[in-house]
Amino acid sequence: xRAADTARLAAESMLRYPLRTVMMLLATSIGxxxxxxxxxxxxxxxxxxxGEFSSLGTNLVIVMPGKTETSGGGLMLLAGETPRDLTxxxxxxxxxxxxxxxxxxxxxxxxxxxxxxxxxxxxxxGSTRSLLGIRHWNMAIGDxxxxxxxxxxxxxxxxxxxxxxxxxxxxxxxGKWMRIGDRRCRVIGVLATEGRSVGIDVGEIVVIxxxxxxxxxxxxxxxxxxxxxxxxxxxxxxxxxxxxxxxERHYGEEDVTVITQDAVLGTFDTIFNALTMALAGIASISxxxxxxxxxxxxLVAVSQRTEEIGLLKALGAKRRQIIALFLxxxxxxxxxxAVAGVMFGYTAVFILRRVFPALDFTPPLWAVGAAFxxxxxxGLLFGILPARRAARLEPVAALTGQ
Amino acid sequence: MKASRPARQLYVISSTESLSDRAIAxxxxxIIELKGLRREFQVGDELVHALNGIDLQITAGEYxxxxxxxxxxxxxxLYILGLLDVPTAGGYRLAGVNTAQMNDDExxxxxxxxxxxxxxxxxxxxxxxxxxxxxxxxxxxxxAPDERRERVKxxxxxxxxxxxxxxxxxxxxxxxxxxxxxxxxxxxxxxxLLADEPTGNLDTASGDEVxxxxxxxxxxxxxxxxxxxxxxxxxxxxRHIGLxxxxxxxxxxxxxxx
Numbered sequence: 001x002r003a004a005d006t007a008r009l010a011a012e013s014m015l016r017y018p019l020r021t022v023m024m025l026l027a028t029s030i031g032x033x034x035x036x037x038x039x040x041x042x043x044x045x046x047x048x049x050x051g052e053f054s055s056l057g058t059n060l061v062i063v064m065p066g067k068t069e070t071s072g073g074g075l076m077l078l079a080g081e082t083p084r085d086l087t088x089x090x091x092x093x094x095x096x097x098x099x100x101x102x103x104x105x106x107x108x109x110x111x112x113x114x115x116x117x118x119x120x121x122x123x124x125x126g127s128t129r130s131l132l133g134i135r136h137w138n139m140a141i142g143d144x145x146x147x148x149x150x151x152x153x154x155x156x157x158x159x160x161x162x163x164x165x166x167x168x169x170x171x172x173x174x175g176k177w178m179r180i181g182d183r184r185c186r187v188i189g190v191l192a193t194e195g196r197s198v199g200i201d202v203g204e205i206v207v208i209x210x211x212x213x214x215x216x217x218x219x220x221x222x223x224x225x226x227x228x229x230x231x232x233x234x235x236x237x238x239x240x241x242x243x244x245x246x247x248e249r250h251y252g253e254e255d256v257t258v259i260t261q262d263a264v265l266g267t268f269d270t271i272f273n274a275l276t277m278a279l280a281g282i283a284s285i286s287x288x289x290x291x292x293x294x295x296x297x298x299l300v301a302v303s304q305r306t307e308e309i310g311l312l313k314a315l316g317a318k319r320r321q322i323i324a325l326f327l328x329x330x331x332x333x334x335x336x337x338a339v340a341g342v343m344f345g346y347t348a349v350f351i352l353r354r355v356f357p358a359l360d361f362t363p364p365l366w367a368v369g370a371a372f373x374x375x376x377x378x379g380l381l382f383g384i385l386p387a388r389r390a391a392r393l394e395p396v397a398a399l400t401g402q
Numbered sequence: 403m404k405a406s407r408p409a410r411q412l413y414v415i416s417s418t419e420s421l422s423d424r425a426i427a428x429x430x431x432x433i434i435e436l437k438g439l440r441r442e443f444q445v446g447d448e449l450v451h452a453l454n455g456i457d458l459q460i461t462a463g464e465y466x467x468x469x470x471x472x473x474x475x476x477x478x479x480l481y482i483l484g485l486l487d488v489p490t491a492g493g494y495r496l497a498g499v500n501t502a503q504m505n506d507d508e509x510x511x512x513x514x515x516x517x518x519x520x521x522x523x524x525x526x527x528x529x530x531x532x533x534x535x536x537x538x539x540x541x542x543x544x545x546a547p548d549e550r551r552e553r554v555k556x557x558x559x560x561x562x563x564x565x566x567x568x569x570x571x572x573x574x575x576x577x578x579x580x581x582x583x584x585x586x587x588x589x590x591x592x593x594x595l596l597a598d599e600p601t602g603n604l605d606t607a608s609g610d611e612v613x614x615x616x617x618x619x620x621x622x623x624x625x626x627x628x629x630x631x632x633x634x635x636x637x638x639x640x641r642h643i644g645l646x647x648x649x650x651x652x653x654x655x656x657x658x659x660x
Contacts, residue, residue, distance in 0.1 A: 005541045016529050311525045314486060315539040315586075316514025318507045395486040399525065 001321050010328035013305070024290075024297055025337040028379065031287035032341025032371045037348040038283045039367035042276030044352075044359040049268045051360070053261060057134045059232055060261040061239050063094070063225040063246065067255050084250050085221035088150045088210065093249055094227055097241035099234040104131040105150060105210050106224045109217040111181040113206055115167050122163060123205050124180065126213020134228050135193075137202070140164075142174040142189030145209055153211035157185040162203035164190045180206060181216050235260050280367050284374055290337070291378030294330055298386035302326070302393075309390050310398025319391040326387035327380060334379025338372045345371075431498075433593055433625050434460040434483060439492035441478050441648075452478040454648035455492065460627065462593065465620045467636040468629045470645035477598060479645065480629045484517050484596045485509040497593055514543050518587030520616070522599035524579045526571040532582045533558065533567040539590050557585035561615055577608025584615055594625045601635055613638060 014021050065086045091105040107126040112119055131137075132144040144158055157178065164173050173187040185208060194203035214220055229238040239258050247254045302309070309322060345363060352361045441453040452475045460466055470476045481487035482494065485501060488509075494501045497516055504512065519525075526535045533554050540550045558564045561581035571579050580600060587595055597616060601609030613635065620626040630636050637656075644652035 001542050001544050005544075009541070012529060307525065308527060311527070312538075312542065313510065314484070314513065314519050314525075315542055316510050316590075317542045318510045320507075321542060396481045399486070399521070 001317075001324070006321075006324050006328050007332075010325055010332055013301075013325075014329055014332055017301070020297055020301070021333065024294055024333045025340055027290040027293045028287070028334055028337025028375050029341035029344050031283070031290040032338050032375050033344035033348055034286050035280055035283035035367055035371035035374075036342065036345025036363040037352070038279035039276050040345075040349045040352065040361040040363040042272060042279045043364045043367075044356075044361040046269065046272030046276065047360045047362070048358070049272065050265055053265050053268065056261060057136055057226075057228065058261075059229040059235055060134065061100075061227045061229055061235060061242060062259050062261070063090075063227070063242060064257045064259070065221065065255070067257055084253070084255050086225055086246075086256065087220055087222065088214075090246055090249055091222065091225045092150060093245050094225060094242050096245060097238055099230055099238035099241055100227045101230045102130040102134060103225060103227045104128055104134050105222045106131070106226060107210055107213045107217070107219075107221070108223045109213065111206075111216060113163075113178055113180045115176060115178045118167050120166070123200060124213065124216065125205050125207045126210040126216070127207060128210055131207070131226070134226055138192040140190045140192035141172060142187070144189055145207060146188075148209060148211075151211050152209065153215055154209050155183065155185045155212070156188045156209065158189045158191060158207040159187055160191050160201070160203040160205045161194050162201070163206065180208065183212070183216055185212070232262075235262060276364065276367070280370065284371070287371065287374045287378055290375065291334075291382040294333060294379050295382035295385055298326060298330060298383055299389065301329075302386050302390045305390075306393060306398045309393050310395050310400075313393070313395035314399060322391040323384075323387040326390050327383050330379050330383025330387070331376065334376045334383075337379070338375040341375065342368060342372065431462050432459045432495075433462040433464075433497055434458070435493070435495040437493040439479075439482065439494060440490045441475070441482060441487070442490045451648050453482070453489070456648075456650055458643070458650065458653075460625065462625055463620070463623050465617065465626045465638075465640040466628070466643060467639035467641070468627065468643045468645060469631060469633070469636040470651070472631065473647075474645040475648040476629045476631075476645045480596055480598050480627070483594070483627065484519055485513050514539065514590060516593045518590065518592040518595045520580070520583055520587055520595065520597035520600045522602040524571070524576075524583045524603070526579055526582060526586075528571055531568050531570055532563060532574065532578075532585075535571070535582055536586045536589050539586060543590065553589055554585075557589040558582075560588070561585045575608065576604050577611055580604060580608070580612045581615060584612065584619075588619060588624070592624070594627065595619065597626070597628045599630055599632075600628060601630070601632065609635070 063086060065084070086105075088105055091103050094100055095103050104127050109124050109126075110121055111124050112121050114120075125131075127145070128150055129145045129147045132139075137144075140161060142158075145156065146154065148154060157180065159167075159173060167173065167178070168176070173190060176187050177184050178187060191202060191207075195201070208216070210222075227238065227242060229235040239260055243254060243256070243258050246256050250256075312322060345368075349361050349363055353359075436456050436458040439453055439456040439458075440451070443450045443452055456479065468476045468479060478487065482489050485496070485504070496512060499512070501509070501512065527538065530538070536554045536557050537550050540553065545553075554567070555564065558567055561584050563578060563581055563585065566574060566578060566582075571582070574582065580603075595616065600612055600616065604612060616626055616628070617638070626639075628635065628639060636642060641655045642652070643650060
């Protein structure tokens, strides 16, 4: 029999029972659609988290006070060991490494800021001018912190865009004197960059020189030292250098944690990819269920069409022709179901995006391919049993409808 | 048609030769030879002997009726002749080929090549038009679409249904349906036409019409075997075989049919 004829006959019998066909298509397409929707959830979460970390900047090596121990940490803490503070001197020292191009010390606190009768509590970031380049921030108006020595305070501040609107509306805030805690500062610029980054909304912060921050919060200790390596390749060397330098300064004690952005990103990538795979696996079970349903319905179809199969045999159909007919039908059903499922899936993803615009829901291409493949393979595999049963029917019994 | 098959070739020659030459070929060549053919069924604990060692020769071009009461084994015999059923014991040569060694697929090929079936209940595919039903055996055989169309047209003209080609079976009368079935049976140019109660579901007039068409085909050289319990139908054949409890009870020749 010609392939075109096999396809035509299979398609005809598919169209003869529209309800049955629609049910089977529905089963397959729900399976495929759920794979797409679930993997896009996982992928969306992954993109969200990695996006947060990449928005920090590029080639960053971050120093945090305190050493995270994987074992015995609890005991050490009980023994009363307190990590030494990170200081501005540490930040300056780190710059000595040939692999480090820039360093920004960061301290964080919260303080009330006020202007013209308006007041609110905001996160205050103490840093230096290098932070602008490290974080890839842009300015909307004015300029970022002036280029000062790290330990020089200055009564200036830079506002986030949201704060600027809240306090000044359409007015330009540049040159205005605001009160932060018990100090005054002159607004010298407004950040254009907005949106959340690692839990902080850039639109709602005030940035002041790091020395001013130390005075404001009356504390010498830094929250982080963010250093930028000269290149991606030298990040590990930069990290080793920084640990060595700080260890020397802290009397041989390695009481800081240094992480590279790559490592963090890599870890999250691995975790979320595993999560997405797990979701895909769970959703694939529905594809297997769809396959079982196809088998079930095909078995019913074989007994419904016993007489027709008997006739085909009387007319000279060989076993493999009967098998080909039923497998082609199962194949059509699963391909059509898979195509419909991909469309359903993308519709679901589209709706998800509308509902949660913060997350970038996109089904990964491998998931689309895998769902498609699994749908077709399971449809065909589960189509084999009914097809063989049809092919094995005794022609006489089939013709007389027994 | 493949030239490498001697049996097939013989048919091709005989169908193109003159009537008198074919008559010689017919008498000299048995198309069906049965030797000690037995068929037993296991029904529960009981072994039913449907056919009890049948010896029979049917010559190419004969018009044979097989008659007998129900349970006499006539349908079983027809199915075995049509290679749809396999005998328990005994030999069956179809067109000189021993069928005992054939496997499933070889029997399917032999059915496709040599045998045409007519059933009491027509067995047309309900969703297909008359033309598509006639086309089906050629579709299964992998005949090219152009050739299929041409032969469908000829076959439907042969049963005077060219104007009903596009009708589905439920739009045709019983007689017309059986004529479509005849067209389907002969479109592959078989050697033997096997009819199982071909008029059983028809009124006298359309039954008569159907028999006429089959007899006309027989006169063109097609071997015709009709299974029936209707004496009026059986008497029209040239040779009458009576079956009783799985044995040939009578075998008489009354002439060349009609």
